[in-house]
Amino acid sequence: MTYLTEDKLAILGSAGAIGSNMVQTSLTMGLTPYVAMYDPYDKGNEGAAEEIYLALGTAGIDVILDDRSERPGVKFNDAELIGIPLRITVGPRGLAAGEVELTERASGTTESVPVDVIVAQVVERVLAAR
Numbered sequence: 001m002t003y004l005t006e007d008k009l010a011i012l013g014s015a016g017a018i019g020s021n022m023v024q025t026s027l028t029m030g031l032t033p034y035v036a037m038y039d040p041y042d043k044g045n046e047g048a049a050e051e052i053y054l055a056l057g058t059a060g061i062d063v064i065l066d067d068r069s070e071r072p073g074v075k076f077n078d079a080e081l082i083g084i085p086l087r088i089t090v091g092p093r094g095l096a097a098g099e100v101e102l103t104e105r106a107s108g109t110t111e112s113v114p115v116d117v118i119v120a121q122v123v124e125r126v127l128a129a130r
Contacts, residue, residue: 036056036061036063036064036084036086036087036088036122042091042092044092045090045091045092045095046067048090048095048100048115049065049067049090050065052088052090052100052115052118052119053065055119056119056122056123059119059123060123061122061123061126064084066078066079072089080105083105084105085104085105085106085129086102086103086104086105086122086125086126087102087103087105088100088101088102088103088118088122089101089102089103089110094112095115097112098114098115098116099112099113099114099115100112100113100115100118101113102118102121102122104125
């Protein structure tokens with residue numbers, strides 16, 4: 001992994017001291033090695049999460065696939081603690097409707113996004129932030 005400088009932690013630390021999630025997210029999108037996290041709620045959702053994960057990887061987006069057998073709240077908390085700027089949640093109800101949830105850390109907003117456009121939307125947001 002290549003970093004821009006050795007001052008990476010100091011830069012992120014300064015953003016945290018300011019207390020602005022928007023600043024943190026902008027910096028994180030440009031510097032963090034991981035920009036999206038998937039949460040397969042149920043064991044039956046792994047296929048959809050894996051497809052999105054592989055497609056984003058192919059597009060050059062570094063991704064964490066959180067397939068631990070933890071409750072969703074634990075996974076969401078960990079994503080927040082790590083500073084993941086975008087979180088894609090793959091759940092059974094959303095998949096039944098052909099959608100996944102996309103949560104943006106900066107604003108805290110969550111939106112339903114069709115499965116067939118989620119990769120393009122995440123790539124677009126990441127490139128715009130970098």
